[in-house]
Amino acid sequence: MKYNVDLDISVGTSHSLILNKIKRNSKVLEFGSASGYMTKYMKEELGCEIVCIEIDAEAAEKARKYADLMIVADIENDPWFQKISEFTFDFILFADVLEHLRNPEVILKQATSLLNNDGIVLTSVPNISHNAIIMELMQGRFDYRSTGLLDDTHVHFFTRKSLLELLDDCGLEPSEWLTTMRRPETTEFQQKYSDFPILVQHYLENRLDGDVYQFVTMSRKKKSDENPLDFTYRQHINYLDLDHCQLYWGEDSSFNELSSIQVPVVFNNDFKTYSFDIPLGVKGNLRLDPANTPVYGAIRGVKLFEITSSGTRREVNPDNTKITSQLKPLNNIYKLADERDFRFFATNNDPSIYIEGISLNGNLKYILEVEMQINNSIEEIITKLSHEMKDNELEIVNLSKENQTYSEETNVLLAREKELLDKNMAWNETYSDLNNQFAELKETYKLLDENHKTIIKQNEEKSLEYISNLRDKEILIEELRKEISLMKYSFSWRSTAFFRKMANKIRGK
Structure with a gap:
């Protein structure tokens, strides 16, 4: 054992x-x-x-x-x-x-x-x-x-x-x-x-x-003894190789060969669905290596299925089954322009694509289906790249025309910008003059304010002095009144009353 x-x-x-x-x-x-x-x-x-x-x-x-x-x-x-x-x-x-x-x-x-x-x-x-x-x-x-x-x-x-x-x-x-x-x-x-x-x-x-x-x-x-081995596998035997696409999984985008599945790939111009059975317990993100050789290819759709406890398949995010927009080229992959499919060109034996938007939780088995077309024919690749280059050349011509139009519009805008800059400069000069005048007025106001405060202070001091003098006189008058009152009721005042009357008559009063 x-x-x-x-x-x-x-x-x-x-x-x-x-x-x-x-x-x-x-x-x-x-x-x-x-x-x-x-x-x-x-x-x-x-x-x-x-x-x-x-x-x-x-x-x-x-x-x-x-x-x-x-x-x-x-x-x-x-x-x-x-x-x-x-x-x-x-x-x-x-x-x-x-x-x-x-x-x-x-x-x-x-x-x-x-x-x-x-x-x-x-x-x-x-x-x-x-x-x-x-x-x-x-x-x-x-x-x-x-x-x-x-x-x-x-x-x-x-x-x-x-x-x-x-x-x-x-x-x-x-x-x-x-x-x-x-x-x-x-x-x-x-x-x-x-x-x-x-x-x-x-x-x-x-x-x-x-x-x-x-x-x-x-x-x-095998389906037929007359064709003992599918051409793809016969080719593997002859060349000691196995053409395949490979799916990797890993947490924190860390991938290795131990956590991967290989599926034989068919090279032609037809789209084929490749199915990857992802084992129970797998967690993390996914990376797809579409081939192990330089190829031209296209991915039309990616679907993820959960395998329930009863063994049935349930599609994950059925409203978003085609996630080609979430495919991110990584090593040795050049994405070609296409609004429908994810078309690409792989330059060596280790191309890879990161599948964004999918993260496995490890609680279920999964099946990932990739609808993909792969071609490793040199003639086909050259033809596709030639078409791509022609499309790019046409796009460059169109962009050049657009650029010329934009240049003319830019010149008009530059002239308008210069006009506005000149006006702005004149406004700045006017503003500067007004600002200087305001500063002078502000200084004058400051001097007037100081004079005003000085006059107020002087008036306050004179008012206080006048009030003080007035109070002193009021006190003196009051004292005189008291003395007069005392004199009216004194003996000397009464005894001399006859003489005062006579004196007044003499003065004609």
Whole structure:
């Protein structure tokens, strides 16, 4: 039971990628169930009906409680097929199993015969062409280990080409191709690019599948034996390449290969809808790499669907399904003018587009559908760019004419501006004169105000002096009155009254 592991469905491992493809209430045949960590998830979370086949009796006993039927068998030597030959399945799983078989083609063909018409075979295998193993070979080593790419129980090794050939020979056609990525220093070999000459480093870092740790495929039965492999996939085998578009997700716009899905891309002039199944637990924003080669293309629409707990699809923001206006060119993408579609030209093998306005919360599964047309024909690209250049030249001519008209209007406006500036200058001079006169008047007013205050002060002082003198005289008069009054009633006054009368008569009074 060397592969009894904890399962985290939100992490981009080969097992989580496989489990995210399985639909609820499906009938599943699982080869190599081990202790049942995947079986448990399919039973408890997805409600699947599961038949398991496991070689290790101890591990099978642990997984038995999650399986509807458990078969303990060596699938290359024991008669397991007869026990379920009457069954058909929606999904058949070979999660890290094929590399343990001496004749995987025989077992895969038998299993494929148990698929229903729309059934899917899900496989994951290690990549023997990983750069870490190439580095080991360059250093003269090919050492088996207890686990990993060179697990000591592996008897069959796969590259992208050999896996595609195996699927083709078994009557299967990949509908989706996924990978898990690990740089050499993060593998069990702990190799480093920096330990090799710079030219070797450059070659290794640019090798196809150099950092691919595992291949994960989702395959269906081929529709016709006369056309054994779709042209796109046949081309992949011939050239050891897989043309694809890739969807990344990440929080804070941080993206990496472990959090991505690849879908094969078809190069022609037709619009095609590409569907990306986004697993449960994904959070953050989305980035679309429309191809892995220089291309000319157009995106007509982008739709996001939630997958509810019952398995039904619900469109997110149905009133805003076409969000091409929210596509933002990032690396090596040149957006071309178009009012309807998002047309673009990619200049190298790593073009990318940021999808604004979409943020996943991690609580549901999602499906993103992108209606896109991609063409990698050099002739087509040159033709499109020629048309684009002609359109741009025509637009430049029109802009030149508009610019000439604007120049004439600008000259008129400049003349009017000069006239207004002259008037403004005259007004400024008048204002300056008035301002000077106002300053003089203000100074005169200040002097008059000071004189007025001085006169008021002087008048106040004279008034106070007059009042003081008046009071003194009033006091003196009052004193004289008192003395006169005293004299009238005195003896001397009365005794001399006869003489005063005589004197008055003499004076003629």
